Structure formats: structure tokens, C-alpha cells
Amino acid sequence: MFKQKISIVINTAIDRTQVYDEFEILMSNLVKEGQLIGGSETSFISGNELISFQTSLEEDSLSAAYFNHYTKERIEKIENWCGAKIQYEVIGQTPRSSICKCAQPESYILFTTALNDSGQLDCGTCGKVVPLYRLKQLSPQDRSDIISWEADYKSCDGLQLGCVVGERWGTKQMSDYRSQLSQYGIKICNRIRELTGVQTFYYLHNYRHIPHRKDIARPCPSCNGPWLLKEQWLGYYDFKCDKCSLLSVISPVTA
Ligand SMILES: [Zn+2]
Ligand SMILES: [Zn+2]
Numbered sequence: 001m002f003k004q005k006i007s008i009v010i011n012t013a014i015d016r017t018q019v020y021d022e023f024e025i026l027m028s029n030l031v032k033e034g035q036l037i038g039g040s041e042t043s044f045i046s047g048n049e050l051i052s053f054q055t056s057l058e059e060d061s062l063s064a065a066y067f068n069h070y071t072k073e074r075i076e077k078i079e080n081w082c083g084a085k086i087q088y089e090v091i092g093q094t095p096r097s098s099i100c101k102c103a104q105p106e107s108y109i110l111f112t113t114a115l116n117d118s119g120q121l122d123c124g125t126c127g128k129v130v131p132l133y134r135l136k137q138l139s140p141q142d143r144s145d146i147i148s149w150e151a152d153y154k155s156c157d158g159l160q161l162g163c164v165v166g167e168r169w170g171t172k173q174m175s176d177y178r179s180q181l182s183q184y185g186i187k188i189c190n191r192i193r194e195l196t197g198v199q200t201f202y203y204l205h206n207y208r209h210i211p212h213r214k215d216i217a218r219p220c221p222s223c224n225g226p227w228l229l230k231e232q233w234l235g236y237y238d239f240k241c242d243k244c245s246l247l248s249v250i251s252p253v254t255a
Pocket of ligand 2: 220222223225242243244245246
């Protein structure tokens with residue numbers, strides 16, 4: 001991951017609050033497109049410069065080639081107001097990269113956890129993260145839906161990890177194929193497949209205190225067919241139904 005400094009010099013007498021507010025909306029546009037990750041950090045003004053430090057998956061995540069038309073319009077407006085160009089500068093990177101480099105992934109997996117600070121979509125070939133902006137067929141609304149699902153999933157996982165408020169409810173949302181969260185995620189997976197032609201799997205959480213033999217005997221919750229794999233897929237998934245595009249794992253707390 002890369003740390004980006006995004007800044008613009010305010011060369012005009014434009015109201016600074018007005019520019020600041022528009023700049024903050026620009027940052028949230030970039031988050032919704034997957035060009036920035038982990039939410040957006042608060043921007044600040046130093047002298048006559050408006051500055052923001054944000055995180056991206058790739059060095060060129062903020063390339064103009066990935067801007068949607070809302071982003072382009074907003075950038076143009078801000079640059080006109082300031083009489084200057086927005087500057088993008090990579091100021092550092094994490095030592096490890098977990099970004100997919102495959103030319104054409106065989107499949108995708110919609111995946112996150114409360115502790116995940118990278119992307120929302122994994123590659124079914126290498127298991128690494130695929131930045132959302134690479135899927136050019138997706139509309140801004142499709143990408144925004146993925147970011148909303150991610151936030152909802154993290155909220156449910158947070159309830160589960162907190163173990164105080166709504167633990168059982170949050171766990172059920174992530175585990176039950178029929179839950180509102182799962183159905184939202186599955187709808188997104190179907191949409192990605194429809195637009196890209198690439199099969200997109202949905203992961204069902206499994207953390208149940210039940211006998212191991214009972215856990216591995218459970219069928220696919222959608223088609224009731226067998227889905228236990230002989231070998232783990234991508235070193236993580238134990239259950240995979242190609243027909244229903246569903247994945248799961250053996251519960252880590254079985255007896
Ligand atoms: Zn890959
Ligand atoms: Zn199935």
C-alpha cells in the first residue's frame with residue numbers, strides 16, 4: 001500500500017471553507033471508487049496549501065485514467081477555484097504488497113473482515129487483492145454498493161468481535177446465506193459477474209461450536225449439494241460451490 005500526499009495551492013481569493021468542503025467530497029469520491037482505501041483522512045490547510053494524506057493500494061491508484069466523470073468534474077471545479085493544479089505525490093509504501101498482478105483472474109471473491117485495511121475484492125487465481133478501479137465495466141453506483149457492503153460487513157464483524165452488543169445478530173448476518181448482508185453481497189457478486197463475465201464468489205463466515213463431523217457434513221446452503229473441498233482453495237477456503245458461487249471455511253472452534 002502507498003501513502004499519497006494530495007495537495008493544491010490556493011492562489012485565489014476563493015473562500016477557503018468552500019474549497020475545503022469540495023476537496024473533502026473529492027476524497028470521498030476517490031474512496032467510493034476504490035482509489036483510496038481505509039476511509040478518508042481529514043484534510044488540512046497549511047499556509048495557502050490544502051493538503052491531504054491518504055492511502056492507496058497501488059502507486060498509480062490516483063491515475064487520471066481511473067477517474068469517473070463526477071471526480072473529473074469536481075477536480076476541474078477545485079482547480080479553477082484555486083487557480084492551480086492538484087498535485088499527487090507518493091511519499092511512502094508498506095514493505096509488503098498484496099495486490100493481484102494477474103492479467104486475467106479466473107474468478108473474484110468479495111471478501112473483507114473488521115480488521116481488513118486493504119481491498120474488498122480478492123483474485124480467485126492468486127488470492128491477492130484486486131483494486132476496484134481495474135474493473136472498468138462497473139459503474140460508480142456499482143462501486144459505491146461494494147463500499148457500502150464492505151462497511152456493513154465490517155460493522156457486523158465488529159459486533160461479533162466486541163462480544164457485547166448484537167454479537168449473535170452480527171454473526172448470523174455474516175454466516176447465514178439468507179441474511180440481509182449475505183443477500184446484498186450475493187447480489188453484488190452476481191452484478192460483477194454479469195458485467196465482467198468473471199465468476200464472483202461470496203464467502204459465508206463459519207464460527208460455530210459444533211462437532212467437526214457435523215460441520216464438514218453440511219451441504220451448500222443454497223443448492224443443498226456437496227461443497228466440501230478435498231484440499232483448501234487459496235490456502236483458506238474449505239467449502240466451495242461452483243454452481244452457487246459460495247465459499248466457506250471449517251469452523252475453527254469445532255470439537
Ligand atoms: Zn491475481
Ligand atoms: Zn450450491
